[in-house]
Amino acid sequence: MEDTPMEYEETNKDTEVAPALIAVHPTQNSVAVAIGSDLRVFDLLGGWAVSLVDDSGGSLHKDSIRAIRYGASGKLFVSAGDDKLVKIWSTESWRCISTVCSEKRVTAVAISKDGSYVCFADKFGVVWVVEVEGFDGSQPSPNKKAAPMLSHYCSIITSLEFSPDGRFFVSADRDFKIRVTVFPRKPLDGAHEIQSFSLGHTEFVSCLAFVCTQEYPQGFLVSGSGDSTVRLWDISSGSLLDTCDIREKAGPLEFKGIEEECCAAVTDLCTILDSTLVAVAVQSLQGIILLRCDLSARTLNVAKVVSIKGDTFIPTSLATSVSSGLLWMVTGASNLGDFQSPLARVRVVSDFMETGPDPTVLEDDETPGGEKLLGKLQGRVSIDEKVFLTAAEALKTSMSKLLIKKQYSTEKREFRKRGRNDKKLKQ
Amino acid sequence: MLENKTNPTHSKSTGLPRKRFYRARAHSNPLSDSHFPVPVSPSHVDYSTHYPQHFSTSDQAGSCKKIQFADIGCGFGGLLISLSTLFPETLMIGMELRDKVTEYVKERILALRVANPGQYQNISVVRTNSMKYIPNFFEKAQLSKMFFLFPDPHFKEKNHRRRVISPFLLDEYAYALQVGGIIYTITDVEELGDWMKACLDNHPMFEALPSEELEADPVTKLLSSATEEGQKVDRNGGQTFLAVYRRLAPSL
Structure with a gap:
């Protein structure tokens, strides 16, 4: 009605x-701001505006960027969002070294402490992992496919984080839930061991x-x-x-x-x-x-x-x-x-x-x-x-x-069920 | 009319609820947003409303007990009722998404408790979406048995993610089960039987129960005989496909 x-x-x-996002290089070599589909980076060491180079086969982001992040070592930078692309950048050359295609819109990203894996979460609650292998920043690596690692059952994942020692991988969702997973040695095979759920929100x-x-x-x-x-x-x-x-x-x-x-x-x-x-x-x-x-x-x-x-x-x-x-x-x-x-x-x-x-x-x-x-x-x-x-x-x-x-009143819910067979039988 | 005034939906002779008043659709969308209350965490689950005799205020001895068996998608509750007398000291809960069906099981348990004083005090039912809220009900390694009997087959490939046994949901079941705990699945749909077997085989934290153990387990027989769905398959002379697996400690 x-x-x-x-x-x-x-x-x-x-x-x-989409809200504007900001990320700072671990030693403040550069600062990045994402607004809409626009990724803006300023090099603080050199004092100039960075122009991004993307020759990994794709173009720059075409829709709102929802997550940006530097790796712990500062060599990598990742951006991703509503255009279902995850772009991995080298922070030395500011070239896009890899573009990973996601099936769904991306809501959060994280980089493992040793910089060898990039994880990203999609809007259907699946966290994917991709290996950043043999990266030296000079050559763009072939675009890879991500492997599913874990899933929050169809709930939007809002944030991903690695624990400081790198042992655990934490994911939070809109269903009030925080899941702590043991980050496995072979994350491409999935992360199955749940350490804990942090529930209280x-x-x-x-x-x-x-x-x-x-x-x-x-x-x-x-x-x-x-x-x-x-x-x-x-x-x-x-x-x-x-x-x-x-x-x-x-x-x-x-x-x-x-x-x-x-x-x-x-x-x-x-x-x-x-x-x-x-x-x-x-x-x-x-x-x-x-x-x-x-x-x-x-x-x-x-x-x-x-x-x-x-x-x-x-x-x-x-x-x-x-x-x-x-x-x-x-x-x-x-x-x-x-x-x-x-x-x-x-x-x-x-x-x-x-x-x-x-x-x-x-x-x-x-x-x-x-x-x-x-x-x-x-x-x-x-x-x-x-x-x-x-x-x-x-x-x-x-x-x-x-x-x-969304909260619906009981009457509204019942009204929406009016056409169902089990409701009709009652009368 | 002649019907019992207090409970027109219950049978006069047995006092049990009658199914015709609790008909519901056979399927419910597990992906939709839930509007029923969900406990914030396992410590918020109110055991005294579920098991009043075990958790009465005067009796402190039983109050540390926790639910050990979970029947996921318990339907009309046939399995719970059979298990209740087989394991009278174990607390168990049925989880069902369809509100009317949950209501039926609730009434059925209450009626059984009245008809058989002292019995059926260890079973209860809750309306919830167990694909989303298992961690809200059970702590890590709390359960010793989980049952998935005749789940919705969801034939279409695009709906496979709605299947209750799926590679990622098994992570959560492994979390709720203690090491050595057992997961029981049964279906009359061969395709789904293969799927559930494959999911469990491929999961590093589950191993198939050896056939001799399976035969010795008194629960195995109940899987097909105790549930309404199982009896229906039996009546129609259908085949069932069983997959029973044990939770392993993760290898590092």
């Missing part, structure tokens, strides 16, 4: 808004990260979710160690003028390396929340809220490098209607000292790479204020359409 075809059309259009799990220190090299998992919490887990047993509710810090969510009942989703997590701080991006928060993780007491608490003055900057993606002590943030959306180009805005936060001054948000001229970097990554230097709100709204709608289960 209410489900007219038009409504479906709208749904599809809304889910096509009451909405989709949106992001994963590991906190590890010298005393705890195996690390602890933190996860963010649509239920407005960040949780701390012991992955070997799957037990929930602590839950940090960020709802109060995020403030009530004003959206289309109506205060919504549903909670603000955590959109990204990033651990500040060599510290026990976790930066959290939340759907409604103009800034980031810093959580402190006490690994000996197994607790997770809000340390600080870093708000960003000026623009309505609600970060969509966070990234950091090992050495620099800088947190890179981006906000943006791929599709803002007919007359506007996609939005991407990059900001940087510095000074995450245990003691000393508060973290500060750098001004544009203090940002490494300066205006040249911003010009490349944002596509322009200055941005109209109104665009930010439009983008935030579009992203929120798109995310909830994609990941939150």
Whole structure:
């Protein structure tokens, strides 16, 4: 009755808004931003905008990029998304060394710690693995076929992560689930041994990260979710160690003028390396929340809220490098209607000292790479204020359409079953 | 009319629910989003509502017990009821996706408990999608037996991913089963029988049960005789295809 075809059309259009993503090279040699189908890379060592070379037989991405990531060694970079292509790049030449075709849209990627395997998850919950063999960066290897490794039964996988020691492979999905799998010696034959399930979230799990220190090299998992919490887990047993509710810090969510009942989703997590701080991006928060993780007491608490003055900057993606002590943030959306180009805005936060001054948000001229970097990554230097709100709204709608289960009333459900034979018999 | 006022859907003579009031479609889409409640984790499964006699507040002794047998897609519950008296000390649960069928099994167990005081206290049923929510119900290595009797064959190749025995779902079953635990499958569809055998053969954490062990196992006979689906196949003189496998420790 209410489900007219038009409504479906709208749904599809809304889910096509992709958030801007950011990734930083482990030693901050370069920074990459993905917005829509556009992959933008800036070389910080040389101080120039990188032009990507793709002679692996394909073209650049043709649809929204949904995942980008550097390998732990910094030699590899992977991008993938709605065009069902997974592109593996060399970060030295910025050539695409391999393009892997996926059967379905790709939602997340991960690179094994030794850099020999690339894993990616598709929209039907299957994680695929492809071997990056004999890679020296100079020659494009023949395009490979990926092998299925594990599956979350038809649930959209939102995040993939390797444990710091490389032993475990963690995958999170929209069915509130986090699966910890033993990463096998021959991943191409499948990863069958499940170490644990980390269950406790009451909405989709949106992001994963590991906190590890010298005393705890195996690390602890933190996860963010649509239920407005960040949780701390012991992955070997799957037990929930602590839950940090960020709802109060995020403030009530004003959206289309109506205060919504549903909670603000955590959109990204990033651990500040060599510290026990976790930066959290939340759907409604103009800034980031810093959580402190006490690994000996197994607790997770809000340390600080870093708000960003000026623009309505609600970060969509966070990234950091090992050495620099800088947190890179981006906000943006791929599709803002007919007359506007996609939005991407990059900001940087510095000074995450245990003691000393508060973290500060750098001004544009203090940002490494300066205006040249911003010009490349944002596509322009200055941005109209109104665009930010439009983008935030579009992203929120798109995310909830994609990941939150639709709720139907009992009457509506019964109405939809009216034609079924077992219903007819009753009368 | 003459029908029992409190329970018009139950038989007057036996007190058991009558199937004609619980007819449901034979198939249910396991891929659709579920709208029934799902426990957040195994520790949230409320045992006292399922097994009131074992988990009454006064009796602390039984409260550490856990479910050991799971009948996945239990249908009208024939197997559970036979197993209940065969293993009276073991807690077992049937999982069924179709709401009306689950309702029938629930009523059937309640009626059996009333008719046979002290018996049938170890079985229960839950409406859920076991292809999605096994980890929400069972901890690692909690189960000693899992049953998949006469599952939906899903003939079309594009629907093979809806089959309840499939290479990736076996990972989750291996997680819920303890080492040495047994997975029982049976079907009257040869094509599906071959498929289930192949999936289990190719999985590194399962091995086929030797035939002498299979014959000695009292449960084997029940697979075809105890279930409604099995009796139907028997009536029609059909063939059944059995695959029974043991959970192995993963080789490193």
